[in-house]
Structure formats: C-alpha cells, structure tokens
Amino acid sequence: MNEKALYTLNYGVYVVSTKSKEKLNGQIANVVFQITAEPPKIAVCLSKENLTHALVSESEIFNISVLGECCTMKLIGKFGFKSGRDIDKFKNYDYIIGKNGAPIVTDSAVAYIECKVENTMDVGSHTLFVGGVTEGDLLQKDAPMTYSYYHLELKGKEPETAPTYRKK
Numbered sequence: 108m109n110e111k112a113l114y115t116l117n118y119g120v121y122v123v124s125t126k127s128k129e130k131l132n133g134q135i136a137n138v139v140f141q142i143t144a145e146p147p148k149i150a151v152c153l154s155k156e157n158l159t160h161a162l163v164s165e166s167e168i169f170n171i172s173v174l175g176e177c178c179t180m181k182l183i184g185k186f187g188f189k190s191g192r193d194i195d196k197f198k199n200y201d202y203i204i205g206k207n208g209a210p211i212v213t214d215s216a217v218a219y220i221e222c223k224v225e226n227t228m229d230v231g232s233h234t235l236f237v238g239g240v241t242e243g244d245l246l247q248k249d250a251p252m253t254y255s256y257y258h259l260e261l262k263g264k265e266p267e268t269a270p271t272y273r274k275k
C-alpha cells in the first residue's frame with residue numbers, strides 16, 4: 108500500500124472547542140467536514156486521548172473556529188500540541204462565548220459554527236462526533252487555511268493523536 112495516496116486528501120485547519128462544567132478547552136483538528144445540508148450537520152474526529160474528547164463527550168456541544176492563513180504557529184502550537192489538562196489554552200487569545208455556552212476562538216478565525224452532538228461513532232483510536240449545526244457566522248476576511256498550506260507554507264507538523272498523522 109502506498110500511503111502517499113492518503114496524503115492527496117484535502118482538509119482545513121480548525122479549532123474544535125467546548126465547555127464542560129466550568130472548564131473551557133479546545134484543540135486543533137483537521138478532520139472536520141460537513142456531511143449534510145438539510146439540516147446542516149458536521150462531523151469531527153477526536154482522539155480518545157484528548158481532553159477535548161472527554162469534555163465533548165460530557166457536554167455534547169462543540170464549536171468550530173475556521174482558522175485563516177493569518178493564523179500563527181504560536182496559536183496552532185498551543186491548541187494542537189499542548190493539552191488543556193496542563194494549561195488554560197484560552198489565556199491570551201480572543202474568544203467569545205457561543206449561544207450554546209461553549210467558547211469560540213475568534214483570534215485568526217474567518218468563521219465559526221456551533222454544534223450539538225447528535226451521534227457518535229467509535230472508530231478505534233478516535234471517536235467521530237456528528238453535530239447538528241445550531242449557529243454560525245463569518246468573522247474576519249482571510250483565506251481559510253488548508254492542511255497543505257499548513258504543511259507547505261508554515262512547515263507545520265502534527266502530533267500522533269491527529270487522525271491523519273503521517274509516519275516518518
């Protein structure tokens with residue numbers, strides 16, 4: 108099997124955020140995609156190792172910030188390589204609270220979408236959460252960041268918890 112065939116699939120770069128009890132948290136995810144239009148539904152694939160996975164399982168709500176090309180490696184490093192178990196990721200970044208009560212990173216984001224979990228599928232190392240879209244709006248004007256822009260322009264990597272992690 109030539110694993111390079113998998114590398115031809117396209118993605119974006121997002122923050123998936125949530126709140127459970129009083130804890131706000133979020134993580135970078137590239138496996139985020141719309142699955143139906145009427146009504147609109149979105150699927151996100153989260154590692155069982157991540158705090159975000161535990162909090163979305165509890166709260167059954169999640170929000171998506173669509174990151175723009177203006178987003179820095181500093182933000183992606185904080186949300187994508189560190190765990191909310193160790194730090195408060197929202198400190199020093201702009202965010203708003205969505206109508207569903209969960210945070211939305213507005214720093215470097217071109218749009219946001221709020222979701223309520225309707226279904227889950229255990230896919231082994233990860234869970235696929237299917238959310239019904241409850242709210243959404245545009246934020247600043249910028250090109251939405253693609254996964255290939257992240258790799259080619261920002262020279263970004265991903266941790267092993269990413270569903271599309273590329274072994275060396």
Ligand SMILES: Cc1cc2nc3c(=O)[nH]c(=O)nc-3n(C[C@H](O)[C@H](O)[C@H](O)COP(=O)(O)O)c2cc1C
Pocket residue numbers: 120132133134135136137138139152153154156157158159160183186187188189190191192233257263264265266268269270
């Ligand atoms: C570019 C990039 C893409 C990622 N995509 C995903 C993803 O789709 N799903 C996932 O579970 N983790 C993904 N990750 C890894 C999580 O963001 C990372 O494990 C994070 O530290 C989890 O934080 P938490 O423990 O606070 O939830 C990605 C990371 C990067 C940098």
